[in-house]
Amino acid sequence: MQADASRRTQRVIPGAGPTEEDRRLYSALGANAAKGVAVVTAHHGVWDNAVTVTDYLSVSYDPPTLLVSLYSLSRMAETVAEAGRWGLSVLAADQGAVADALGEQGSPLVGLLGQIPHFRRDPDGPALIDGALAWFELRTANTVEAATHTLVVGEVVAMGTASSPLARPLIRFRSEYLR
């Protein structure tokens, strides 16, 4: 069935490669994909690192396996690589302030989690965010470079919830939290 809905925007990327305008349009169009907001955490040496992410997905139920996409040159990609273990905490609708606090790439690691309620399953493991709809503790199984990002594939070591079953998700859509 062919319909006649107007195509309001259409852009073909030139053979020579994407222009600045293409990158802007891609960014704007990509923001139409609604995404549950989560926090990736890793503990290395005396440091806790944590960053807000929306680019993660499940790749298998057996064994339970997740991946997160991290900018390859980011401090978080480095911490995860060094630690070999990491956490993913899926945030609830009332945790926008947590997402905002951990959304700044350049924040000092000292005191990063100071104001953010968290816990650890394993004293040497990653911090996990209190109130998360779901949390997963993962061991890196594989890493894959994809364009500017590193896909970190992790096998689930432990998992749980830290919120009420009635809690709602924090969702990012068009660069805002969905109300």
Add this chain to the structure above:
Amino acid sequence: MQADASRRTQRVIPGAGPTEEDRRLYSALGANAAKGVAVVTAHHGVWDNAVTVTDYLSVSYDPPTLLVSLYSLSRMAETVAEAGRWGLSVLAADQGAVADALGEQGSPLVGLLGQIPHFRRDPDGPALIDGALAWFELRTANTVEAATHTLVVGEVVAMGTASSPLARPLIRFRSEYLR
């Protein structure tokens, strides 16, 4: 800061590997990650294949690059591999019926898109879903096996919207569409 929120569920996967109960719990916990619903399409030979997905993400703005996770043994993974080109259409809130219609893995390919309004940018390219908040036409750049799934990494060839700027997203959360 350590808080005392109760951890309602916690499960450590045994060293010998996940049990059936672990897989069920992982599935239930994973459903807490809210996800924008999309449709992957590919055209090969005389056939259009299409399947509803929630596991996709952007891996780069430069060049614009997306990936989708497909069950490795699925017909869709095969069609995408054969075609080398595919489409991703991000659905709007009123397109739950489209998502449902394309959510059955075993549906016959004959007539699969017969009742679903779609268009093509390229006559030989993938179908794209009318009314989508955003659509992307991609060329496979790389594929990666991750547990039971294949991560198909694609560079964007063309992109656009097929909906009103006021359209809202179709979101899956805890195995239902979010209202």
